[in-house]
Amino acid sequence: MVLFKKINFALAILMLLQFGSLHAAGKTGLETERLTCEYIVNPLGIEVLKPRLSWTMVSSIRNQQQTAYELIVSDNLADIKRRKGSVWSTGKIASSQSVHVAYDGSPLKAFTRYYWRVKVYGNNGASSGWSEPQWFETAMLKASDWQGKWIGDGSKQFEKDEDFYKNDPMPLLRKTINAEKKITAARLYISGLGYYEAFVNGKKVGDHVLDPGWTSYSKQVLYSVYDITPHMKKGLNAAGIMLGNGWYNPLPLRFWGGINMRNALVSGRPCVKAMIRIQYADGSTSIVPTDESWQTTTGPIIRNSIFLGEHHDARAEKENWNTINANTTDWKNAVVVEGPKGTLSPQMQPPIRVTKIIKPVSVNEVKPGVFIFDMGQNFAGVARFRVKGPAGTEVKVRYGEDKYADGSLNVMTAVAGQIKGGNGGPGAPHIAWQEDSYILKGSGIEEWSP
Known part of the structure; x- marks a missing residue:
């Protein structure tokens, strides 16, 4: 029984020490992350006069929530590092809002980078630290x-x-x-x-x-x-x-x-x-x-x-x-x-980017000079190849989602607009298959992607 009491007492002291250290540092275990302006982290070029600021929160302690926030915005990095909002400072706002907090400071100027930070308050009124400086940059405003x-x-x-x-x-x-x-x-x-x-x-x-x-x-x-x-x-x-x-x-x-x-x-x-x-x-x-x-x-x-x-x-x-x-x-x-x-x-939506390079899982020559590259999967992308040959040599690349029984490409699986029998209008190809082509200039190894 004495041993159990000593262990209990030690655990209680440990818990108090942990809580005390958090509180003494002004912490609630609540921290901000993924700060965005108009849904984008550090957007380069916005035209919104009152951009909306948002953030998410994490905590090492259960059942925490934001009870207040404080925002500062500056038109220079030096001020924001000193925790000074030269164009907007909200002071402590009693609110759980962490999404779409609209900027309400001095009128924004075109072609200007603004820096901002946020601090949040938890259940017991203690605050997090200031977030790392974030920014947004205006483009044309009129x-x-x-x-x-x-x-x-x-x-x-x-x-x-x-x-x-x-x-x-x-x-x-x-x-x-x-x-x-x-x-x-x-x-x-x-x-x-x-x-x-x-x-x-x-x-x-x-x-x-x-x-x-x-x-x-x-x-x-x-x-x-x-x-x-x-x-x-x-x-x-x-x-x-x-x-x-x-x-x-x-x-x-x-x-x-x-x-x-x-x-x-x-x-x-x-x-x-x-x-x-x-x-x-x-x-x-x-x-x-x-x-x-x-x-x-x-x-x-x-x-x-x-x-x-x-x-x-x-x-x-x-x-x-x-x-x-x-x-x-x-x-x-x-x-x-x-x-x-x-x-x-x-353009505020995420752009189309190259996100992955896929290499063929097999290459087969189905007849002289005609090769089937099996990519192993369907995907949205383009071909890239390196080739060497005399000037004027033409390389054609056609696309499809399947092969015929003889191993040749089934171009009918990737035809545009179901144009498969001369029904595409004046001048249109008889079959509207997808085809890229490259005519070599004859200068060593040439690399191309449409």
Whole structure:
């Protein structure tokens, strides 16, 4: 009995010590994590005037809940590190709300990064520590903040349906930028229709693919914001943009033998609207908008369709086209175009990204020069291959979900719009299978992905 009492007493002391240490440190076991602004951790480019802040909580103690919170927001990191809210400080708010707490401080400014922290209070009134600093950055807050124009290569839209299926090289656009002072920050704001890829000094910007997201272009057009500071340097820089048809310039295919998407969608020739904003160490800024001063020429993508695939002629590639070393003798000035009428809005949904590389589980040559690559699973993605051969050699890649009894590919399992017997309209292929093709330039090992 004495031993039991001693053990009981020791346990009680241990529990008191644990509770006392938590309380003495001002802790409840309640901590904040996953702080978001408009559902995103540290969003780069928002247009909301009163952005909503949210957080979740964890605790090492059971049955804890938030009874109050305190928020601070600052327009500079130094203040937020000192736990000072230079543009908003709520003080202690008695509330369990931890989702969609709307900003209510000084009016936000465009193109500005704001830092914020939160502290929460538990059942016994003790507070957590301040969260680590988080941030959100504003983009354009009103239409006049945009300084770019919609530009393209000036090519005319086809009038006959059958002409849409002919070779139609996609435009490249470029601009040389002279940054005469030390750069502290640079942002690219861009929407390219139907799809685009952007480059600075020869390097692809971001990891998005198939941007922007599809919308009703007469109502809304999405743009993305990229931090291009690491790509820029003092002196001469080059920006490059490659455009594709995407959903903005679809083929006049007759889906299920009768439905033409072009009759229902806002469509046009590929175009882009963008703006590069550079901030310098002396506090000044400069803007590089898309306008007639950009240059354009045709690129190696000779046909592309979201349904029928991409066709790339590597012999038409322009060496160093997106660098300051480009040979621009065959380039011309870009043309300002009308573009879609929808409101430009930041793209807030998660982008499409490459998340995994899948290798074939088997490769079989079903007849001379024809190989079946079994990927082992269905997935949404694109092929990537390395090939070597003489210039002009064409590699075709077709897709399907099954094989025939003889081991050949069943392309009928991946046909667009059930166009399987010449019912796709004037100029359409007899069978609308999915096919990518690559024509070699003959310079050693070549790597390509549509």
